[in-house]
Amino acid sequence: AQKITQTQPGMFVQEKEAVTLDCTYDTSDQSYGLFWYKQPSSGEMIFLIYQGSYDEQNATEGRYSLNFQKARKSANLVISASQLGDSAMYFCAMREGPGTGGFKTIFGAGTRLFVKA
Amino acid sequence: DTGVSQDPRHKITKRGQNVTFRCDPISEHNRLYWYRQTLGQGPEFLTYFQNEAQLEKSRLLSDRFSAERPKGSFSTLEIQRTEQGDSAMYLCASSLSTGFSGANVLTFGAGSRLTVL
Numbered sequence: 246a247q248k249i250t251q252t253q254p255g256m257f258v259q260e261k262e263a264v265t266l267d268c269t270y271d272t273s274d275q276s277y278g279l280f281w282y283k284q285p286s287s288g289e290m291i292f293l294i295y296q297g298s299y300d301e302q303n304a305t306e307g308r309y310s311l312n313f314q315k316a317r318k319s320a321n322l323v324i325s326a327s328q329l330g331d332s333a334m335y336f337c338a339m340r341e342g343p344g345t346g347g348f349k350t351i352f353g354a355g356t357r358l359f360v361k362a
Numbered sequence: 363d364t365g366v367s368q369d370p371r372h373k374i375t376k377r378g379q380n381v382t383f384r385c386d387p388i389s390e391h392n393r394l395y396w397y398r399q400t401l402g403q404g405p406e407f408l409t410y411f412q413n414e415a416q417l418e419k420s421r422l423l424s425d426r427f428s429a430e431r432p433k434g435s436f437s438t439l440e441i442q443r444t445e446q447g448d449s450a451m452y453l454c455a456s457s458l459s460t461g462f463s464g465a466n467v468l469t470f471g472a473g474s475r476l477t478v479l
Binding site for chain 2: 249251278280282286289290291292295333340350351353354355
C-alpha cells in the first residue's frame with residue numbers, strides 16, 4: 246500500500262542554518278510524484294517543491310531542495326539559510342501514478358519546524 | 363483568479379445534524395479533492411473528482427459522507443448524522459492535470475472547520 250512516513254514530529258534549527266526534514270515513501274508504482282507542502286499557523290497549505298520519479302536531478306526552488314534517493318525511497322527536504330518565517334508544519338506527499346489506478350495525493354503526518362532566533 | 367474558496371469557514375453543529383460544505387476551485391482546474399485534517403496530523407484523503415466524475419472515494423469513508431461536483435465546477439461535501447468524531451478541518455484542493463504525467467500540484471483552500479457538540 247502507498248504510504249508516506251515522516252519520523253520527525255518536531256525539529257529545531259537556528260536561524261540562518263540549514264535543516265533537513267526526512268521523508269520516506271512506499272509505492273508499487275514506477276511513475277509517481279513527490280511533494281513538500283508547508284502549513285503555517287494560519288492553516289493554509291502552500292506548495293513548496295516537486296520531484297517526479299523519473300527526474301534525474303534533484304529539484305530545487307530557491308532555498309528549498311529535495312534530496313531524492315530513489316533506491317532508498319526517500320525524499321528529504323533541505324531548507325538552507327533558515328528564516329523565522331520558516332517555522333511551520335511541513336508535509337511530505339506523494340501523487341500516485343496510473344499503476345495504482347488513481348491519482349490521489351497522500352500525505353505524511355508532518356514535521357513541525359521551529360526556527361530559533 | 364481568487365484561488366480555492368471554501369464556505370463556511372467555521373461550522374458548529376449538534377450531534378446528529380447534517381452539514382454541507384462548499385468548495386469553489388480555481389476555474390480552469392479539472393481535478394478537485396477533499397481531505398480531512400485533525401489537529402497535528404496530515405491531511406487524510408477523502409475523495410476526488412475529475413471534472414464531474416467522482417473517481418475515487420476512501421474506503422475508510424463512512425456512508426454518511428457524500429460529495430458531488432455537478433457540471434464539473436464547484437463541489438459540495440455533505441456529512442449526514444454528524445458524530446463528535448467528525449470534528450476536523452475539511453480541506454478542498456484543486457489541480458490542473460491533462461494526463462498521466464505531470465506534477466498535479468494541489469492548490470488548497472483555507473478549509474472549513476467543523477465542530478460537532
